[in-house]
Amino acid sequence: MTEVISVRTLFFGIYGELSQYKSPGYLELPSESTVEDFLDEMRGAAGCDWLPERVVVAVNQRYAEMETLLNDGDEVALIPPVAGG
Amino acid sequence: MTEVISVRTLFFGIYGELSQYKSPGYLELPSESTVEDFLDEMRGAAGCDWLPERVVVAVNQRYAEMETLLNDGDEVALIPPVAGG
Amino acid sequence: MHEQGSLSEPELDVCTRITQDSLDGLGAFENLGTHEDGAVLIFQGRVRNTNDGRSVSSLSYEAYGEMAERELGAICGEASRRFEVGSIEANHRIGDLELGEVSVAIGISAPHRDTCYAASRWIIEEIKKRLPIWKHEHYQDGDSHWVGSPEVSKT
Amino acid sequence: MHEQGSLSEPELDVCTRITQDSLDGLGAFENLGTHEDGAVLIFQGRVRNTNDGRSVSSLSYEAYGEMAERELGAICGEASRRFEVGSIEANHRIGDLELGEVSVAIGISAPHRDTCYAASRWIIEEIKKRLPIWKHEHYQDGDSHWVGSPEVSKT
Numbered sequence: 001m002t003e004v005i006s007v008r009t010l011f012f013g014i015y016g017e018l019s020q021y022k023s024p025g026y027l028e029l030p031s032e033s034t035v036e037d038f039l040d041e042m043r044g045a046a047g048c049d050w051l052p053e054r055v056v057v058a059v060n061q062r063y064a065e066m067e068t069l070l071n072d073g074d075e076v077a078l079i080p081p082v083a084g085g
Numbered sequence: 086m087t088e089v090i091s092v093r094t095l096f097f098g099i100y101g102e103l104s105q106y107k108s109p110g111y112l113e114l115p116s117e118s119t120v121e122d123f124l125d126e127m128r129g130a131a132g133c134d135w136l137p138e139r140v141v142v143a144v145n146q147r148y149a150e151m152e153t154l155l156n157d158g159d160e161v162a163l164i165p166p167v168a169g170g
Numbered sequence: 171m172h173e174q175g176s177l178s179e180p181e182l183d184v185c186t187r188i189t190q191d192s193l194d195g196l197g198a199f200e201n202l203g204t205h206e207d208g209a210v211l212i213f214q215g216r217v218r219n220t221n222d223g224r225s226v227s228s229l230s231y232e233a234y235g236e237m238a239e240r241e242l243g244a245i246c247g248e249a250s251r252r253f254e255v256g257s258i259e260a261n262h263r264i265g266d267l268e269l270g271e272v273s274v275a276i277g278i279s280a281p282h283r284d285t286c287y288a289a290s291r292w293i294i295e296e297i298k299k300r301l302p303i304w305k306h307e308h309y310q311d312g313d314s315h316w317v318g319s320p321e322v323s324k325t
Numbered sequence: 326m327h328e329q330g331s332l333s334e335p336e337l338d339v340c341t342r343i344t345q346d347s348l349d350g351l352g353a354f355e356n357l358g359t360h361e362d363g364a365v366l367i368f369q370g371r372v373r374n375t376n377d378g379r380s381v382s383s384l385s386y387e388a389y390g391e392m393a394e395r396e397l398g399a400i401c402g403e404a405s406r407r408f409e410v411g412s413i414e415a416n417h418r419i420g421d422l423e424l425g426e427v428s429v430a431i432g433i434s435a436p437h438r439d440t441c442y443a444a445s446r447w448i449i450e451e452i453k454k455r456l457p458i459w460k461h462e463h464y465q466d467g468d469s470h471w472v473g474s475p476e477v478s479k480t
Contacts, residue, residue: 012459084452
């Protein structure tokens with residue numbers, strides 16, 4: 001088991017606009033990290049302090065819970081309020 | 086004022102089928118007759134005894150009430166249950 | 171797009187038709203509405219191959235023509251006053267129809283989708299209630315029946 | 326008409342697409358369904374010239390492409406299990422759209438019209454709830470806004 005995992009980060013809509021200058025394309029996290037750990041890291045070390053308190057997250061193209069465990073190589077997307085239709 | 090009025094009679098759908106051999110194309114009625122009088126006459130003298138107890142009637146292409154007064158030259162249509170759509 | 175011009179009162183954009191011609195195509199609805207309209211809803215009724223458990227082979231629709239035209243216009247005019255619609259196009263077919271052919275087609279445009287669904291639904295229900303049109307269903311077994319009418323025998 | 330063949334289980338007739346191509350035409354819906362279907366309902370969402378009281382000049386839709394395709398397929402698959410529909414064709418446009426262009430188009434065929442209305446309504450509401458697509462509205466005054474997102478300022 002690796003001690004550290006690396007996940008790919010994706011930003012869409014308003015988050016994409018806000019993240020375009022300084023947000024990471026990948027983030028390293030301790031293994032056994034959850035979506036919630038990921039968000040804490042994004043808001044802190046990764047400098048995305050503009051993220052609102054509640055953020056919807058998709059892991060590998062599926063909506064995820066805060067408790068969802070992340071694995072090395074996962075694609076983690078930050079989903080602002082959707083507005084299709 | 087005429088003592089007698091003549092109305093044109095129209096039959097549709099199942100009524101058209103039932104009326105095709107012996108139903109009148111015109112009916113003479115006393116002046117001041119109503120739709121109800123018309124129906125009584127149809128069921129009796131005009132031989133349309135197959136007409137059900139409740140019949141929807143249109144006078145001059147508009148739905149009419151039993152109390153609607155008829156005038157000479159009116160077009161009176163017997164409307165079976167509609168089934169458009 | 172039909173441009174509404176610069177009238178202070180919006181024009182009533184309602185078009186209705188009782189016709190022997192095919193309604194199968196959707197061409198009549200390609201350009202429904204204006205840039206005010208964020209939603210379009212098109213309903214088609216078609217001849218099904220079954221009804222009440224019987225195998226249908228074909229249909230004939232008979233209409234009280236003049237009255238049907240008047241009533242369909244009245245229904246759609248009333249819809250345009252009840253609901254905040256942009257345009258309405260409603261057509262009913264008469265004569266002989268094969269399986270799969272379109273018997274009724276109703277297109278609505280409106281600023282909002284709620285209005286489209288409500289108006290479309292209201293119009294088809296009113297058509298079924300009051301449009302003087304009768305459906306003669308022919309079955310695979312050779313029998314036929316006026317839909318909705320009791321079986322009356324000539325005495 | 327798509328013939329369903331002679332399978333004992335009816336095939337799931339669902340087709341979905343996230344596309345940069347125009348959805349303005351109705352051609353995709355001309356032959357929806359089979360002779361089992363007595364009703365067809367087609368919904369189009371279009372770019373309106375106003376939203377929340379502001380004059381819109383154009384729109385861009387951004388999508389999380391792979392996830393949007395998966396979700397749209399999931400929504401329509403779920404609809405086909407919830408409702409007794411025949412066929413479903415649902416398409417969402419992405420990229421830059423002009424006023425009046427179709428952003429979303431949903432066609433349903435079903436044996437009965439109740440089902441068409443219910444399924445169509447359900448699908449468009451689910452799309453608005455969960456399809457990962459974002460609308461960037463451009464206004465006549467030169468301003469722009471991500472619809473539904475709070476105005477967040479980068480600190």
